[in-house]
Amino acid sequence: MIDARSQAGLWPPYIHGWKTSGKASWICVMTLLPIVAWSSALYGRQALEVWISALVASIVAESIASALLRKWTLGDGSAVITGLLIASAMPPGIPWYIPAVASFFAILIVKAAFGGLGSNWMNPALGGIAFAYANWPAAMREFVLPRIISGVDGVSASTPLAFARGLTGGLDGRVMDALRGAGYPLSGVDTAITRFLNDILFSRLGARLPDGYFDMLLGFKPGAIGESALFLVLIGSIVLIAMRLIKVEIPLAMLATFGLLARIFGTGLPGENLFAGDVLYALSGGGIVLAAFYMSTDPVSSPVGRTRGLAYGAATGALCFVFRRWGTYTESVVYAILLMNMITPLMERAGTMPRRSNGKAGSV
Amino acid sequence: MTRVREFRHGGVAVDHRVPYRPASIENAFLPMNAIVVLKDAKVSIEPLPVVSVGQEVREGQLLARSTGKGSANVHSPIPGIVRRIETVTTPGGYQSRVIVISLAGSFSMLGKRSERYLWKSLNKADIAHIIQEKGIVCVSSGRPLHDVMTEHVDHPGSIMVISALEMDPYRRTEEALMEQRTEDVVDGWAIAARVALPSRVIVALDEGVSPEVLQKLTSIMAASELEASIELFRRRFPQDMRGQIANALGMEQTGQLFVLEPSTLVALHDAVVSNKPHIEQYVYVGGGAIKHPGILKARIGAPIGDLIEECGGFLGQPARLVIGGPFRGRLAADLDVSVTRSTRAVLALTAAETRSAPERACVRCGDCVVACPEGLDPFLLLKLLRAGRRDDAVAIGLERCSSCGACAYVCRSRIPLAHIFDTAREGGQVK
Numbered sequence: 001m002i003d004a005r006s007q008a009g010l011w012p013p014y015i016h017g018w019k020t021s022g023k024a025s026w027i028c029v030m031t032l033l034p035i036v037a038w039s040s041a042l043y044g045r046q047a048l049e050v051w052i053s054a055l056v057a058s059i060v061a062e063s064i065a066s067a068l069l070r071k072w073t074l075g076d077g078s079a080v081i082t083g084l085l086i087a088s089a090m091p092p093g094i095p096w097y098i099p100a101v102a103s104f105f106a107i108l109i110v111k112a113a114f115g116g117l118g119s120n121w122m123n124p125a126l127g128g129i130a131f132a133y134a135n136w137p138a139a140m141r142e143f144v145l146p147r148i149i150s151g152v153d154g155v156s157a158s159t160p161l162a163f164a165r166g167l168t169g170g171l172d173g174r175v176m177d178a179l180r181g182a183g184y185p186l187s188g189v190d191t192a193i194t195r196f197l198n199d200i201l202f203s204r205l206g207a208r209l210p211d212g213y214f215d216m217l218l219g220f221k222p223g224a225i226g227e228s229a230l231f232l233v234l235i236g237s238i239v240l241i242a243m244r245l246i247k248v249e250i251p252l253a254m255l256a257t258f259g260l261l262a263r264i265f266g267t268g269l270p271g272e273n274l275f276a277g278d279v280l281y282a283l284s285g286g287g288i289v290l291a292a293f294y295m296s297t298d299p300v301s302s303p304v305g306r307t308r309g310l311a312y313g314a315a316t317g318a319l320c321f322v323f324r325r326w327g328t329y330t331e332s333v334v335y336a337i338l339l340m341n342m343i344t345p346l347m348e349r350a351g352t353m354p355r356r357s358n359g360k361a362g363s364v
Numbered sequence: 365m366t367r368v369r370e371f372r373h374g375g376v377a378v379d380h381r382v383p384y385r386p387a388s389i390e391n392a393f394l395p396m397n398a399i400v401v402l403k404d405a406k407v408s409i410e411p412l413p414v415v416s417v418g419q420e421v422r423e424g425q426l427l428a429r430s431t432g433k434g435s436a437n438v439h440s441p442i443p444g445i446v447r448r449i450e451t452v453t454t455p456g457g458y459q460s461r462v463i464v465i466s467l468a469g470s471f472s473m474l475g476k477r478s479e480r481y482l483w484k485s486l487n488k489a490d491i492a493h494i495i496q497e498k499g500i501v502c503v504s505s506g507r508p509l510h511d512v513m514t515e516h517v518d519h520p521g522s523i524m525v526i527s528a529l530e531m532d533p534y535r536r537t538e539e540a541l542m543e544q545r546t547e548d549v550v551d552g553w554a555i556a557a558r559v560a561l562p563s564r565v566i567v568a569l570d571e572g573v574s575p576e577v578l579q580k581l582t583s584i585m586a587a588s589e590l591e592a593s594i595e596l597f598r599r600r601f602p603q604d605m606r607g608q609i610a611n612a613l614g615m616e617q618t619g620q621l622f623v624l625e626p627s628t629l630v631a632l633h634d635a636v637v638s639n640k641p642h643i644e645q646y647v648y649v650g651g652g653a654i655k656h657p658g659i660l661k662a663r664i665g666a667p668i669g670d671l672i673e674e675c676g677g678f679l680g681q682p683a684r685l686v687i688g689g690p691f692r693g694r695l696a697a698d699l700d701v702s703v704t705r706s707t708r709a710v711l712a713l714t715a716a717e718t719r720s721a722p723e724r725a726c727v728r729c730g731d732c733v734v735a736c737p738e739g740l741d742p743f744l745l746l747k748l749l750r751a752g753r754r755d756d757a758v759a760i761g762l763e764r765c766s767s768c769g770a771c772a773y774v775c776r777s778r779i780p781l782a783h784i785f786d787t788a789r790e791g792g793q794v795k
Contacts, residue, residue, distance in 0.1 A: 009683075009720035011783035013769035014711070015690040016719040017376070021727045021776040076724060118725030118777075247730055304730035304743060348744075 021117075024245045025077025028294070031236030032084045038219065038229035042146040043092035044153060047225045051087045054099035058083030061104045065112035078117050078124075082106050085125035085294060088226020089287060089334070090132070091143045093154060098136050102128035122341040123298040129334050141329075143222035149185050157222040160184065160212075161285040161330040164269055175269055175278045176210035186211055187220040216284035227287035237293035247299065249306055251292035253313025254320070259283055261321040268325050286324065291333040292317075301341040303348050312347060316340045368571045369612040370598040374737030376770050377600050378533045382650075389540055389646065389659045392674055396467050398441050398665025399702040401452075402428050403460035405506030409434035410461060419446045423472045424641050427463050430496065436508035436705075437499035439641035441663035443469035455687045455694040455701055462702075465665065478638040483555060491559050491636060498635035499642045499705075503627040504531075504604070506706030516560050516622040524562035525623045526553050528569050529597055529604045532689035535648040535709045537659050539570060541626040543577045548637075550584045552629030555636050557590075560622060565592035568609060570599055601691060602768035608737055627708070645703050649675045653682035653712035662703050668710045669699030682712035683720065691769035692782075724777040732771035732781060738764045742771040742781050749784060749794040762789060 039047040062079035066072050073079070086102050106128030111120045133140050141162070145155045158166075163184055164175060180186065193214045202209050215221045219228030226233070240246045262282035266272035283289060296302060296316055303312050316336050323332030403410045411428035415421055421440040428438040448464040483491070492510065500509040516522045526549070528538040542549055557565065567581070573596065585592065595613065602608055604625075610618040627646050634640040643664055650657030655676030662671055668687070672678065686693040687701060688708055696710070732742035740761045748757040765785045772781040788794050 009718055009778075010695070011772075011780035012686075012693055013691045013773045013782065014684045014686045014693065014695075014713055014718055014720075015378070015773065016721075016778065017731075017774045018719060019731070019774070019776045020719075020721050020778065021724055021729070022721070024729070024776060116725065118727050299727045299729040302728075304728050304733055304741070309730075 019245070021078075022076045025081055027243065027245060028240065029077055029080050029084065031239050032081070032088070032294070034232045035088065035226060035229045035236070036084070038232055039092070039225040042148065042219055042228050043144070043225065044147065046093035046144065046153060047228075049096055050090045050092060050094060050099050050225055051084070053096040054087035054090070054103050055080065055083040057100035057103035058086070058107055061107035061112075065108055065116065069112065069116055071116065073116060076117060078111075079107055081294075082111070082125045082128070085226070086128045086132075088290060088294075089125075089129045089224050089331070091140065091223075092225050092228075093144050094136075094139050094142070098132050098139060101135075102132040105131045118300055120300055121345070122338055123295055123301045125298075126295055126334055126338050126341070129331075130338055133329075133331060133334070140331075143224075145185065145222055146220055146228070148189070148220055149187050157185070159223050159285065159330065160216065160221055160281075161324075164267070165330075167269060174210050175267060175281045176212040178269065180211055184212075185221075187215050187218075189218065190214040190220060213280060213284070216281070223285075224287055226290050227285075230284055230289060233290045233293065237289070240293065240297075246293065246297040247302060247304075247309050249309040250297050250302055250313040250316075253310045254292045254296055254317035255283065255289070257314040257317030258288060258321050259317075261318060261325075265321070265325060286330050286333060288320065288333045291337060295333075296337045296340070301344060303344050305348075308347050312340055312344070315343070368596045368598050369568075370600065371603070371608040371611040371737055373739060374735055374770060375600040375602065375608070376735055376773050378773075382533045389544060389661055390674070392647075392660040392662035392666060392671055394442055394467060394663060395666040395670055395702075397447070397667075398444070398465045398467075398663060399452075399667065399700070400427060400438060400441065400463045400465065400665040401454060401460050401702060401704045402438055402462065403454070403458070404436070404501050404704050404706045406456050406458045407434070408436070408507060411435045411438055413449055413461065413463060415440075415446050415463065417446050417449060420444070420469065421446060421465060422469070424643060427465075430499070430508070433511055434508070436501050436510070437497065437641070438463075439499055439643050440465055441643040441665045442467050443471060453697075454704075455696050457694065478634075478640070481637055481639065483551075483636045486558075486636070488559050488561075491555055494636050495559070495632065498640070500628070500631050500635050501642055501705035502624075503631065503645070503706060503708060504623075504625055506704070509628060509632065512622075513556070513560055516562070518561065519620065519622075520563070522560065522562050522620050522622055524553075524557060524560060524565045525609055525621055526565065526567045526592070526629065527604060527609060527623050527625050528567075528573075529609070530570070531604045531708070532601065532691055534650045534657075534711055535689065537646045537648045537708065538626045539573070540659055541630055541646065542569070542581070543574075545626070545630055546577070546580050546584055548633045549626045549629050550581070550588055550590065551637065552626075552631075552633035553624070554588055554590055555632055556624055556629065562622060565590070566613065567592050567594045568597055569594060571596045572599070601773075602737060602766070602770060605737075605766055605768060607766055608768075611737075631705075642705050645705055645707055647671060647703055647707055648709040649711075650709065651682065651686075651711035652714035652717045653678050653680055655679045664703050664705055664707075666703045667700045668696060668703065668707075671703070671710055672699065672712065678712060680714065683715040683718050684711075684713045686711040686713060691773065692767060721778045723779055726777055726779060729776050731774040731776060735770040735774045737768060737770060738766060740765060742785075746779065746781060746784060749788050752794075754788060757788065765789070 058079045106124040110124040110127035114120045145157045194211050217230050241248050259279045262277045266277035267282050320333045320336035411430050413428045423443045425440045430437050444465040444467045496510045528542040606618050631642050647662050649671050685696045687696045745757050767782050769782040
C-alpha cells in the first residue's frame with residue numbers, strides 16, 4: 001500500500017532534514033538575484049545583457065547535457081548558479097557571445113564531460129571564466145564607468161585595482177588618497193557618506209576615513225558586474241552562512257589569509273611600507289569576496305572536513321594574494337581557486353586514507 | 365545533576381515539530397486474530413512451536429519454546445484456537461514463522477486483579493529462570509533479555525543504565541512509563557540489578573524531564589533503598605544508542621554499559637511480580653498522518669491497522685508507514701503487520717515529514733561528516749563502496765558504523781547511506 005515500493009525513501013531514515021542539494025542551489029540563486037538587480041540599475045542594458053546571455057546559455061547547455069546523459073538535471077539549480085557566477089565575473093558591455101560561450105564551456109566541457117554534478121573536478125563557473133579570460137583577454141578587461149558617475153553609458157575606465165597598478169612615484173599615505181590624487185573619479189554619494197561618518201564618528205576618534213570606500217562597497221566604480229554590489233554579496237553570504245548552506249571555514253580562512261598578507265606585504269603600490277597595507281582596499285576589489293563565498297565554497301570541488309577546509313581556504317587566500325601582488329592581472333582569485341581545485345583530491349587523500357603496507361597512501 | 369550530558373560529536377538535532385501531548389497510556393482492544401511472530405530480531409533464533417493447528421490455547425500459554433541462546437519463549441497473547449502456522453517476511457526483511465490465533469474462550473488475566481508476588485524473597489537463579497520462562501525480550505533490540513543479561517552478569521565494573529531516552533522525536537513511551545509506572549520501573553530495575561549485580565546504576569533522563577517526575581523517582585528510589593546517579597541528556601539523535609550514552613557519560617568503552625529501558629523493565633516487573641509472560645507491548649502510534657497520536661498497551665500479534673484505527677485512523681494520506689523509529693525503523697508492507705515484542709512505534713508519516721526526494725549524486729557538502737556520531741567520513745565510505753573497494757572502506761571504519769541514520773537524515777542528495785553501509789557490512793553488493 002501507500003507507495004511503499006516507490007523508488008525514493010525506501011530505506012531508513014524515513015525523515016530527513018530540510019536541505020536538499022536542489023533547495024540549497026535555489027536559495028543560493030535567490031541571494032544572487034539582488035546583485036543582478038543592482039548591477040542592472042548601475043549599468044542598465046549593458047549589465048542585463050550579460051546576465052541574460054549567460055543564464056540562457058547555461059540553461060540551454062544544461063538541457064543539452066541532460067538529453068545526452070538521459071538525466072534531467074535542470075531542477076538541481078546548479079546550472080543556473082553557474083550561469084550567474086560566470087556573468088558576475090564579466091565586465092558590463094562585453095559582447096553577448098562571450099558569457100554565452102563561457103557558460104557552454106563550463107557546463108558541457110567542465111561539468112558534463114566529467115560525469116555531471118558531483119563528478120566535476122573543478123568549479124564549472126571558474127572554468128568558464130578562465131576560458132573567457134584566455135580567449136578574450138582584452139574584452140574581459142575593458143571596463144566602463146557606472147552611469148551614476150559618468151552620467152552616460154559606456155564611458156570606459158579602468159578598475160581601481162588596475163588603475164592603482166599604473167600609479168608611479170613615491171606616494172605616501174593611503175591608497176585611496178593616492179587614487180584621488182591621481183584624479184580617479186569619485187561619486188557624490190561617497191563624498192556625502194564619508195563626510196558624514198567623518199564628522200560624527202571618526203573625527204571624534206581622531207581618525208579620518210578617506211574618500212572612495214563607499215564607492216567600492218556600492219559599486220560606483222568600474223568593475224565586473226558581480227563585484228559591483230559588494231554590500232549585496234556580503235548580505236547574500238550572511239544568508240548562506242546563517243542557513244548553514246556553505247562550508248563557512250573556507251571563505252573565512254581565505255579572506256583572513258588574504259587580508260593578513262595584504263596588511264604585511266601591501267597592495268603593490270610604490271612607496272608602501274611593510275605592515276601598512278590597506279586591507280579594506282585589497283578586499284573590496286577584484287571580486288575576491290564574491291569568489292570566496294560563492295565560488296571557493298562550491299562543495300564538489302572543495303575538500304570536505306573542517307581542518308581541510310581551513311587549510312584549503314588559507315592556501316587559496318595566499319595564492320590569490322601572491323598572484324595579485326606580484327602577478328600581471330587583477331583577476332588572480334580565479335586562478336587561485338582553480339589551482340586549489342586541482343589540489344583538493346590530494347588534500348583529501350592526506351590523513352584520510354589508510355597507509356598501505358608499501359607506505360603509499362591509497363588513492364581516493 | 366544540573367549538568368546536561370551530551371555525546372561529543374555528530375548527531376542531529378531534529379527540526380521536525382512533533383506536537384507533544386502528555387498522552388495517557390490506553391489499553392488497546394484485543395485483536396480478533398493475533399499473528400504472533402516467533403522471531404523478534406534478525407539476529408535471533410526462531411523458537412520451536414509446541415502447539416499444533418486446531419489446538420485450543422489459553423491466554424499466556426506457551427506457543428513456542430526457546431532452543432537456547434538467541435531465542436526466547438513465545439506465549440499466546442489471547443485465548444483462542446491456533447489457525448495457521450506459516451512463514452512470513454517481517455518488516456525487518458527476514459523470514460520468520462508466525463502462529464495465527466483467533467480469539468475464543470475465556471480470559472485468565474484480562475480484567476482480573478493482577479497477582480503480586482513478593483519478589484524480594486527470590487534469588488538470582490529464580491529471577492533468571494523467570495526471565496527465561498516468561499520470554500522477556502529486550503524491547504529496544506528484540507534480543508532475549510536473558511541473553512543480554514548473561515553478558516553482563518558478574519562483569520566487574522559493569523554499569524547499568526536505566527535509559528528513558530527516546531530513539532526519535534515522536535515516541536514518548538519511555539518518558540510516559542517513567543512518569544506513570546514509576547514504581548514498576550524502579551522495581552524492574554531492582555529485579556534486574558539483583559541478577560546483573562552492577563557496580564553502579566545511572567538513570568538517564570531527557571533534559572526536559574518535569575520536576576514532578578524527578579521528585580517522584582527520587583522518593584521511590586529512596587523508599588526502595590536504591591542508589592543511582594540521575595543524569596540529564598540533551599535531546600539529540602541517536603541519543604539512545606549505547607555508544608552515544610557511553611560517550612555522553614565520558615566513558616571510553618561501551619562494553620561495560622548495560623542499558624535497559626523502562627519498557628523492558630516494566631515487562632520484567634510484570635513477569636516477576638505479576639507472573640505475566642511477555643505478551644503485552646507499549647506501542648507508540650503517531651506521525652503526522654495519525655489523527656490522535658498516543659501510546660497503546662497492545663497484545664503482541666495485534667495487527668497495526670487495529671492500533672491505527674484506535675488512534676482515530678489516518679489524517680489524510682500517509683506517505684510512509686513505518687514500524688519502529690524513523691531513523692532505524694522499517695517500512696510496513698501493509699496494515700496486517702503485527703505487533704511484536706520489539707515493535708516500539710508505528711508511525712504514519714506525511715510527505716511533509718519524510719521530505720523524501722529522488723536520489724542525486726553526492727555533491728560533497730560534508731553534512732554527513734558533521735552528523736556522524738562515530739566520527740566517520742560517510743561520503744568517502746560511499747565513494748569507496750561504490751567503486752567496489754570494500755577493503756579500503758573497512759580500513760577507514762566501515763565496521764564502526766552503527767547504522768544510526770544520522771548521515772542519511774542530513775544527506776542533501778537523499779542517498780540512503782545507512783542502508784548502503786548495512787548492505788556492505790553484511791557482505792552485500794553495493795549499487
